[in-house]
Each structure stands twice: as structure tokens, then as C-alpha cells.
Amino acid sequence: MPMSFDTKMTFIDKLKLRWYLLLRWILSLWVKPHIHPDADGNTGVSSDRPVLYVMDFYALSSVLILDRCCEQNKLARPLLPVAGITQTPKRSYAALKRLRGLFLRRPDPRSHSTMLEQVIEQSWANPQLDVQIVPVTVMVGQRPAVDSGLTRIIFSENWEIASRARRLFSTLVNGRRTFVQFSRPISLRELAKEGLDSNVALRKVSRILRVHFKRVRTAAIGPDLSHRRTVVNKIINSPTVRAAIEEKARREDIPLAKARKQAEEYTREIAANYSYSFIMVAVALVSWFWNRIYNGIKTNHFESFPHQALGHEVIYVPCHRSHIDYILLSYLVHKNGSVPPHIAAGINLNLPVIGSWLRRGGAFYLRRTFRSHKLYAAVFYEYLSTIQSQGVSIEYFIEGTRSRTGRLLPPKAGMLAMSVRSYLKAPLRPIMFQPVYIGYERLVEGDSYTTELSGKAKRSERLSDLTKVFGIARHNYGEAHVSLGQPIYLDELLGEHDPQWRDTIDNASDKPAWMSAVIDDLGRNIMTHINASADVNPVNLLALVLLGTPRHALGESLLLTQISLYKNLLSQKPSPERITLTARNAEETIRYGFDMSILNRQVDTLGDIISIKPDRAIGLTYFRNNVAHLMALPSLVACCFLEHQKFSISNLRRAAIGLQPFLQAELFLPWGQREFTRALDESIEQLVRYKLLSRDKGGKMLSVAIDNPDASMQLSILAHSLLQTVQRYLITISMLTHNGSGTLSRAELERLCIQTAQRISMLHAFNAPDFYDRALFKGFIAQLRKIGFLTTNKDNKLEFDQRLKQISDDARFILGEALRHEIYQQAPISEQPAEAQAGDS
Numbered sequence: 001m002p003m004s005f006d007t008k009m010t011f012i013d014k015l016k017l018r019w020y021l022l023l024r025w026i027l028s029l030w031v032k033p034h035i036h037p038d039a040d041g042n043t044g045v046s047s048d049r050p051v052l053y054v055m056d057f058y059a060l061s062s063v064l065i066l067d068r069c070c071e072q073n074k075l076a077r078p079l080l081p082v083a084g085i086t087q088t089p090k091r092s093y094a095a096l097k098r099l100r101g102l103f104l105r106r107p108d109p110r111s112h113s114t115m116l117e118q119v120i121e122q123s124w125a126n127p128q129l130d131v132q133i134v135p136v137t138v139m140v141g142q143r144p145a146v147d148s149g150l151t152r153i154i155f156s157e158n159w160e161i162a163s164r165a166r167r168l169f170s171t172l173v174n175g176r177r178t179f180v181q182f183s184r185p186i187s188l189r190e191l192a193k194e195g196l197d198s199n200v201a202l203r204k205v206s207r208i209l210r211v212h213f214k215r216v217r218t219a220a221i222g223p224d225l226s227h228r229r230t231v232v233n234k235i236i237n238s239p240t241v242r243a244a245i246e247e248k249a250r251r252e253d254i255p256l257a258k259a260r261k262q263a264e265e266y267t268r269e270i271a272a273n274y275s276y277s278f279i280m281v282a283v284a285l286v287s288w289f290w291n292r293i294y295n296g297i298k299t300n301h302f303e304s305f306p307h308q309a310l311g312h313e314v315i316y317v318p319c320h321r322s323h324i325d326y327i328l329l330s331y332l333v334h335k336n337g338s339v340p341p342h343i344a345a346g347i348n349l350n351l352p353v354i355g356s357w358l359r360r361g362g363a364f365y366l367r368r369t370f371r372s373h374k375l376y377a378a379v380f381y382e383y384l385s386t387i388q389s390q391g392v393s394i395e396y397f398i399e400g401t402r403s404r405t406g407r408l409l410p411p412k413a414g415m416l417a418m419s420v421r422s423y424l425k426a427p428l429r430p431i432m433f434q435p436v437y438i439g440y441e442r443l444v445e446g447d448s449y450t451t452e453l454s455g456k457a458k459r460s461e462r463l464s465d466l467t468k469v470f471g472i473a474r475h476n477y478g479e480a481h482v483s484l485g486q487p488i489y490l491d492e493l494l495g496e497h498d499p500q501w502r503d504t505i506d507n508a509s510d511k512p513a514w515m516s517a518v519i520d521d522l523g524r525n526i527m528t529h530i531n532a533s534a535d536v537n538p539v540n541l542l543a544l545v546l547l548g549t550p551r552h553a554l555g556e557s558l559l560l561t562q563i564s565l566y567k568n569l570l571s572q573k574p575s576p577e578r579i580t581l582t583a584r585n586a587e588e589t590i591r592y593g594f595d596m597s598i599l600n601r602q603v604d605t606l607g608d609i610i611s612i613k614p615d616r617a618i619g620l621t622y623f624r625n626n627v628a629h630l631m632a633l634p635s636l637v638a639c640c641f642l643e644h645q646k647f648s649i650s651n652l653r654r655a656a657i658g659l660q661p662f663l664q665a666e667l668f669l670p671w672g673q674r675e676f677t678r679a680l681d682e683s684i685e686q687l688v689r690y691k692l693l694s695r696d697k698g699g700k701m702l703s704v705a706i707d708n709p710d711a712s713m714q715l716s717i718l719a720h721s722l723l724q725t726v727q728r729y730l731i732t733i734s735m736l737t738h739n740g741s742g743t744l745s746r747a748e749l750e751r752l753c754i755q756t757a758q759r760i761s762m763l764h765a766f767n768a769p770d771f772y773d774r775a776l777f778k779g780f781i782a783q784l785r786k787i788g789f790l791t792t793n794k795d796n797k798l799e800f801d802q803r804l805k806q807i808s809d810d811a812r813f814i815l816g817e818a819l820r821h822e823i824y825q826q827a828p829i830s831e832q833p834a835e836a837q838a839g840d841s
Contacts, residue, residue: 318436406625411523435485441478548720553611574679
């Protein structure tokens with residue numbers, strides 16, 4: 001399209017324009033920009049009024065790209081003067097920021113654009129002139145794909161004003177991934193009607209544009225947290241931290257400057273050093289790594305996340321299985337079009353080199369405990385509040401550590417409490433907690449978990465661990481599965497506890513009375529939603545079935561039948577609707593087990609026998625435990641038929657309801673007591689439907705189905721999903737009743753329970769260290785205390801009454817008298833003084 005020159009342009013202006021057009025032509029040979037419309041679906045530019053295009057920062061290549069787009073769309077040209085404006089440079093564009101200097105270029109410290117100032121002054125001087133201020137964003141290489149290559153990733157867009165050299169390389173590398181976005185124009189005439197003078201109008205327009213460009217860039221590449229020093233200074237100068245500094249100086253009688261220096265060191269120890277370039281490089285490297293070790297990464301329920309998260313501060317709260325978790329989740333968040341979160345990491349990961357890398361990937365560090373360090377606590381809380389208020393997505397693991405058993409651990413309140421307190425302090429952007437289920441088919445840390453459960457102390461992370469990556473890359477870890485649970489909106493939870501919570505926090509001088517209850521409910525709901533979105537993979541199914549047999553082996557035909565049964569049970573109510581199930585049928589599941597080197601086959605004339613390889617059996621308990629909660633109710637029903645051929649439905653309900661609070665606390669089941677009874681009835685109906693049980697004519701008694709010759713065996717396998725859990729309950733209660741009320745402290749009770757479980761494990765070859773895991777006994781004892789079955793006397797000993805006997809009766813009723821008697825036989829007596837034991841008898 002030929003260029004028409006303004007008659008008032010000087011020879012120098014025309015020559016300069018010719019030079020720009022030549023550069024534009026050269027640039028157009030490579031750069032192919034894509035125009036993004038505004039929120040209304042159009043460019044927002046009216047061709048009947050003068051236009052001034054405003055960009056966030058100046059780059060000649062951006063101006064030339066914009067000019068070509070305007071020419072193609074028959075819009076006003078940025079390289080030509082603004083129509084009706086005479087006393088300005090002969091152009092129609094302005095930039096809020098730009099670099100100055102010939103060789104050593106630095107940001108210009110100006111507060112506003114000179115071009116914008118001149119246009120506003122002339123518009124105020126000429127009431128007939130109505131200039132449109134059109135914000136325009138030109139981005140080269142925004143969010144390259146993970147397979148784009150390192151060079152393309154390194155030269156992608158970020159928050160810094162690019163130097164000429166970087167802009168040149170960025171255009172060469174990412175030129176074909178360029179987009180231009182026109183936003184809604186600002187009418188200067190409408191602004192003049194507000195009665196503002198030109199100086200005030202200039203400041204207002206500049207402020208509107210700065211906020212607008214920040215939002216556009218944040219949506220495209222994520223928020224700007226790259227200036228770590230600015231964040232540090234902001235935290236140190238906050239009222240909360242200043243008060244903590246003064247208190248420390250006064251309490252320890254040290255100079256204020258020394259206390260402030262300590263706070264600065266804490267802040268630098270904590271703060272992330274987020275780098276978009278590093279994220280892009282890391283995504284490319286991690287993508288290669290996943291392809292090496294995984295057959296695929298399966299995701300569930302990600303499609304609804306953008307809509308659910310719209311307008312919310314997102315806090316990701318995944319389960320914690322492995323060190324792979326936070327890398328995997330950040331990778332998937334990025335791959336699905338969102339900005340990777342900042343991740344709370346233990347200070348043990350702040351190793352030389354590795355710690356710095358993780359910081360650049362968004363990790364911020366926290367100590368295991370800092371209750372007694374008030375200054376550190378103030379600094380950490382202020383840092384969390386700062387990034388949370390800036391709309392940065394955050395990720396933390398409320399279990400506090402990686403699960404060594406495959407079960408979810410009880411939630412820790414610390415990070416949740418700080419997030420809620422921070423929100424209540426300034427409830428501007430509502431918070432959405434996003435539970436995340438992460439499942440694997442083989443664990444990178446599997447061997448170390450087994451040794452730790454067997455009693456060996458956990459080894460601290462070391463820099464040399466980095467070399468293990470090469471060994472890991474030589475193995476096949478199957479598939480990884482990541483599912484988003486039902487989100488939890490904090491405003492809704494607060495409303496359930498106090499419909500007027502906003503008024504309450506405005507008027508309260510101290511924390512609200514309902515604060516602790518909100519934190520407890522939030523933690524429990526997160527864990528419940530994680531379990532309710534579990535993904536059941538082939539390894540989970542094989543572990544559930546084969547670990548339920550005495551020798552971890554089963555005839556192939558019965559194994560096929562049992563896998564099909566489990567899939568049927570899991571695909572129907574009362575299973576949570578959000579769970580996902582492998583698409584492989586029973587035959588394909590067994591074949592996959594051989595591919596993963598889990599199974600052995602023994603050929604036999606009566607039918608092949610499939611067994612777990614001896615060196616994989618203990619490790620598979622982890623994957624059984626991942627999904628054992630989904631089989632809790634049918635397994636509980638099946639337990640009743642280990643020692644009984646017939647069982648009253650009313651007795652079954654009564655025993656199950658008695659155990660419900662403890663199963664709920666340990667397995668994070670999704671049902672309250674009323675829903676639990678209904679779900680139990682649905683499980684009974686399932687087992688009747690699949691001919692494992694039958695009802696009598698009156699419908700009040702259940703018995704093992706006589707028309708299914710494999711029913712007893714199938715029920716026995718099914719029962720083992722929950723059997724060890726009920727056995728642990730019975731062991732704990734037996735230790736208490738065997739030693740007497742007021743005899744044992746909590747620590748003594750835990751020790752005796754573990755010793756007994758270990759002995760029973762050796763006698764019966766359970767061969768599963770998680771059976772005597774301290775955390776599980778500790779959780780059951782805590783639940784007994786919570787509901788009042790156990791109390792602590794003045795000597796710190798545990799006391800109980802006859803209500804404890806009811807739980808024992810329920811467990812004995814389910815498991816049978818023989819097992820209860822054996823547990824009681826193995827129960828040791830605590831070493832107490834003779835007079836104390838005599839007094840307890």
C-alpha cells in the first residue's frame with residue numbers, strides 16, 4: 001500500500017519515514033503478527049477520530065510491527081502524525097517507559113510520556129479535538145510451547161525492558177509467534193468533561209495505562225516478582241515486621257540495626273527469586289525428563305479449572321507422595337496455560353546450587369518449626385501475605401512431609417492458618433483452594449520409604465543426590481496421574497461458620513472465635529476432596545487384589561474375576577463421582593503388570609498362577625494404600641465374613657457406625673454419619689448384586705452366597721483392604737485395657753502398640769512395615785482423645801471408661817474371637833512400679 005506523506009512533514013521527517021518503511025519491509029519478511037481483539041471482540045479503534053497509540057515501553061521493532069498491522073486493517077498509522085495535532089513529533093505513538101543511552105542504556109526515570117503530555121495539552125486547548133488514546137501491547141514469543149527449544153524459550157517475553165540486542169535476537173527467534181493486542185480506547189474529550197485540568201488528566205491517564213499494561217502482561221506471562229530486592233525492602237518496612245524487630249532488639253538488648261539485619265537475612269533466606277527465563281528452560285528440560293521415565297502423564301478435571309479460578313487467588317494444595325510432586329504440578333499448570341505457582345519448600349532443600357535453581361522456579365523456603373522465633377514468624381507471615389495479595393498463585397503441602405505409607409497424613413494447620421489470616425487482614429481477592437491428587441505407578445523414593453518404615457532414620461537431602469537423576473532416567477516408572485479435586489472457596493467456608501464474617505473481622509480486636517474451627521474444617525475438607533478425586537491405575541488394582549492373598553498369588557482366572565469385580569465396585573455408587581478409573585480391562589491390567597516387572601507367572605496344568613515378584617511386594621503396599629479408602633465400605637462388609645457365614649444387617653450397621661469416626665479421620669471418607677449409613681447399604685447391595693453375598697427371605701440376614709463357589713475367597717481378598725486398619729484399632733484398645741486406665745502415657749502406648757504390631761507381623765508374615773507405622777497409631781490415639789474416649793490425668797497418663805469397651809466389642813465382632821484373643825496374648829505389660837500395677841488391678 002503506497003504511503004501518503006503529510007505536506008507539513010520536513011525533508012528529514014520524510015527521509016526518516018522512508019528509512020522506517022525499509023526496516024519494516026525487512027522485518028515483515030520474518031515477523032508474522034497475529035492481532036488479538038479486545039474483550040468485546042474488536043480492535044476498539046474508531047477510524048473517524050484522531051488516534052494516539054500508547055505502548056508500555058518503546059521498541060522500534062514494536063512500532064514497525066504495529067504500523068504494518070494498522071496498515072493491513074486500514075487504521076490510523078503510528079508512523080504518521082496525529083490528525084489535528086501540529087506541535088508534536090510527526091508520529092502517532094507514545095511509550096510510557098524507554099531506555100536512554102547510546103551504549104550503556106538505562107531506564108529513563110521520567111514519570112510520564114512527553115508525547116502523551118503534548119497531545120493532552122493540545123486537546124485541552126482545542127475543545128473540538130477528540131483524540132483516542134489506544135493502549136497497544138506487542139509481545140514477541142509469549143508463552144512458547146514446551147517443545148519450542150531452549151533458544152526460543154530464553155528469548156521469550158518477560159517483565160524487563162529488552163535491550164536492543166535482546167530485542168533483535170528475540171525477534172529473530174520468536175518473530176513468527178508475535179501478537180498485537182488493541183485495547184479499549186480512552187476518549188480525551190470524555191475525560192475533559194470531568195472538569196480536570198491537563199496536568200491532573202495526564203497523571204490519571206498515565207495511571208490508568210500503567211495498571212492496564214500490568215494486567216495484560218500479568219495475564220500473558222504471569223505477575224512480576226522478579227525484583228527480589230524490592231520485595232525484601234517492602235517486607236522489612238511493613239508495620240508487622242518493624243514491630244517484631246523492635247521487640248527482638250528490646251528483648252535481647254541488641255542494637256536495632258542488628259535486629260533489622262537479622263530480619264533481612266531471614267527474608268533473603270525465605271524469598272523466591274522467580275525467573276521466567278528459568279521457568280521456560282526448566283519446562284523444556286523437565287519435558288525431556290518426563291519422556292525418559294514415564295509412559296505418559298494423565299490429567300483429569302483440568303478443563304474446568306480456568307472457569308473455576310477466574311477472579312480468585314489460587315492456592316494449590318496437593319497430596320505429597322514424592323519430590324517429583326511440585327515439579328510435576330508446576331509443569332502441568334504451565335502446560336495448561338496458567339502461571340506456575342510459588343511453592344513452599346522445606347529449608348532442607350535449600351542446598352548449594354539446587355536451592356538457587358528452585359528459587360528461580362518459584363520456591364520459597366520455610367523452616368520446619370518457628371513457633372519460638374517471633375521475628376522469623378513475622379517475616380515469613382509478611383512474605384506470604386505479600387505474594388498472596390499480589391495475586392500470585394501459591395502451592396504448599398499441608399501434610400507437612402511426604403507420605404511413607406501411601407495414605408494421606410493428617411493436615412497441618414500452619415500454612416492454612418497463615419493464608420486465612422492474611423486474607424482476613426485484607427479480603428480483597430477471594431481465595432480458591434485447589435486440592436490435587438497425584439498418583440504414580442512406581443516411586444522414585446520407593447526403596448528409601450521402605451527402609452524408613454522399617455526403623456531406619458531418614459537421610460537428609462544432599463547435593464550429591466542430584467547425580468541420582470541419571471540412574472532414575474534409566475528406569476521405567478509407568479504413568480503419572482494428576483487429578484484436580486473439587487475446589488474449596490474460602491468465602492463460602494467462612495459464611496458457613498459466620499454469615500456476617502466480614503462485619504465480625506472489622507469489629508474484632510482479636511482473632512474470631514470461629515477461626516480454629518474454620519482451619520480444622522478447611523484442612524479436613526482439602527484432604528477429603530483429594531481422596532475423592534483419586535485415580536485408580538492398573539498397579540493400584542493389582543496391589544489391592546494380590547496383597548489380599550496369603551502368598552500374594554492367585555490363579556489367573558480368579559485374578560481376572562477379582563479385578564473386574566473391583567472395577568465394577570469402583571465405577572458405581574457409593575464411590576465418589578470425581579474418581580477416575582483405568583480404561584484397561586482385566587486382561588490388559590495383568591499384561592501391564594508384566595510390562596512393569598511387577599508380576600511372575602507360574603505355568604500349571606490346572607491354570608496359570610500369577611504372583612507378585614518377591615522384591616516388589618512391600619513396595620506395592622504403597623499403591624494399595626493410595627486407593628484403599630475407595631474400597632473401605634465393601635471391605636468393611638467383607639471383614640464380617642472372615643469368621644462368620646451369616647451376619648445380621650443391624651449388627652453390621654451398628655459395628656460400622658461405631659468405627660465410622662475413626663475410619664473417617666484416618667481415610668478422609670466423604671460421608672458424614674447419615675451419609676455413611678446410606679453408603680454402607682449401597683455397598684451391601686453391590687456385594688449382593690455381584691453374588692458374593694445373599695439375603696435371607698426376611699431381608700435381615702446376610703450370608704456368603706452359595707451359588708458362587710469363589711464367594712468366600714473373593715470376600716477374603718476384599719476384606720484385606722481394611723483388615724489391618726481394624727487390627728490396629730484392636731491392638732491399641734487391647735494395650736489400654738490390658739494395662740489398665742491411668743497406667744500408660746501416650747508415648748508408652750504408642751511404643752507398646754508398635755512392638756505388638758511388629759510381633760504379629762512377623763508371626764503372620766503380613767510383610768508390610770506400614771502395619772506398624774507410628775503415625776497411624778498416633779492418629780488413632782489422637783482421635784480417641786478428640787472424641788473423649790481417652791483423657792489425660794495430672795500425671796500425664798491416659799484414662800478411659802467403659803465406652804472404650806464398645807469399640808473393642810465392635811472390632812472383635814467384625815474380626816472374630818480368635819484374632820482378638822491372639823492380639824490380647826501378644827500384648828505386653830508396661831514396665832511399671834509394683835505398687836502402681838497393684839493399684840490398677
